[in-house]
Amino acid sequence: MTHIQGAVLLTCTMIIVAGCGQLITPVADTTPVVATDTPMPTVTRRPTYTPAPATPAPTATPTITPTPIVYTVQPGDTLLAISAEFGVAAQAIQEANGIIDPRRLQVGQPLIIPGPETDPERPPTPTPTPLPLSVERLNFLPTPADGLWVLGEVHNPGSDYVCEALVRVALLDGQGALVAAEEAFAQLDVVSPGNNVAFAILFTDPPPQFAQYQAGVVAAVPFSPHTRYYLDLTATDLHAEAVGADRYRVTGRLHNRGALDVERVRLLVTGYDEQRRVAGVRQATLAVSVLRAGAVTPFAVELAMVGSPINTYSVQAQALALP
Incomplete structure (x- = not known):
């Protein structure tokens, strides 16, 4: 059993808006x-198959948008996806729009996309390199409706707190071709140094068989004080x-x-x-x-x-x- 302890005053990009009550x-x-x-x-398992890890694909480097714009949230959008599209830190978008929980974006919601902070004597700095998070303890569990749960944990081997870890699992055939892919956030917003947080990804229509898989954290946000x-x-x-x-x-x-x-x-x-x-x-x-x-x-x-x-x-x- 692991216990998360710490005294960190926290709300990064993915927490639920507070309510009032007892x-x-x-x-x-x-x-x-x-x-x-x-x-x-x-569930009742399908006939056993043993996928093998495949070589991860390289992560694309976002570009930086030079001027602020207003973006309207579309179906399927996430704060991280919008951040990557415009090359602006997710935290900057969150702070500019007063977002408490980035998973509660509403379709049609206008978002101010701020420009990068720059020094007039030097060019803008690029988006930071993704933090060194890993995926562990994977388990592939078929469902009665012919779906597939992929359960696992995000591990933070570093010394810094990390927020909003987004996990991607891709299923590949024997030749390495992509046949299905899904993404999901870790089940808690903060992954503490040296600790794990679980995730659960559902493939509603997975291929009957797959030979390989790729699993990794594709995005995360450094903790802000x-x-x-x-x-x-x-x-x-x-x-x-x-x-x-x-x-x-x-x-x-x-x-x-x-x-x-x-x-x-x-x-x-x-x-x-x-x-x-x-x-x-x-x-x-x-x-x-x-x-x-x-x-x-x-x-x-x-x-x-x-x-x-x-x-x-x-x-x-x-x-x-x-x-």
């Missing part, structure tokens, strides 16, 4: 909250057990050990099989609006065991510090 005090526990997002279904991300949360009193043949239930108490009140607390439970591959992922938003400094709230989360039993698990949590 307050949790340090002396009062609430009734356990069961996550309500829909779990992944239990001007964010409200808050990591000083610890899961305690943990208990886990199998519930029937296809469920794995994790319960415990989430403790705000820091000095700040927080909102939009999100809990991530990741299950691992005997080979330490990711076998189940569940990210839940607890039904509390504010967690006071020093407060504790109980939680209960169930994972679907998709294809193989879960032997071990980890619990992580992140939140936003109140402004």
Whole structure:
């Protein structure tokens, strides 16, 4: 089990806008909250195939747009994609438009695309080299509807916090030709130094067979001190057990050990099989609006065991510090 700890005042590009509601005090526990997002279904595997990693394709270098413009969000747009298209840092677009959670962009929303900051005596600097994140513990799990889940974790081997990691998985045939590709963000916004955060990518119409794959982090945002991300949360009193043949239930108490009140607390439970591959992922938003400094709230989360039993698990949590 890994625990994310830290006291970092954080909100980068991908966090959920806060709401108002009941307050949790340090002396009062609430009734356990069961996550309500829909779990992944239990599946029956197709005939086994063993894809092999392929040589990653080089990452394109964005160009820099010299003057500010206004861009209208289109269906399928993400902040990172817009950032790459215009060659402007995602953080700059976020700050220029007051975006709290970049995953909540609305179709038709106008965005100011700022120009790069330049020194008149020197040319603009290029977009920084992508941070050295890696993908680990991959697991390919077919679904009953002939889809394919690809589960894994983003690993941060560096010494800096990284936000908004975007993972791409490409499926290739025996000759190395691309047959399908999908992208998804890591399940939590911040990947701490030396730690992992799970991701889950669904191919709704994968090829019947594929011989190779490419998997990697294609974009990420360096952590900025001007964010409200808050990591000083610890899961305690943990208990886990199998519930029937296809469920794995994790319960415990989430403790705000820091000095700040927080909102939009999100809990991530990741299950691992005997080979330490990711076998189940569940990210839940607890039904509390504010967690006071020093407060504790109980939680209960169930994972679907998709294809193989879960032997071990980890619990992580992140939140936003109140402004």
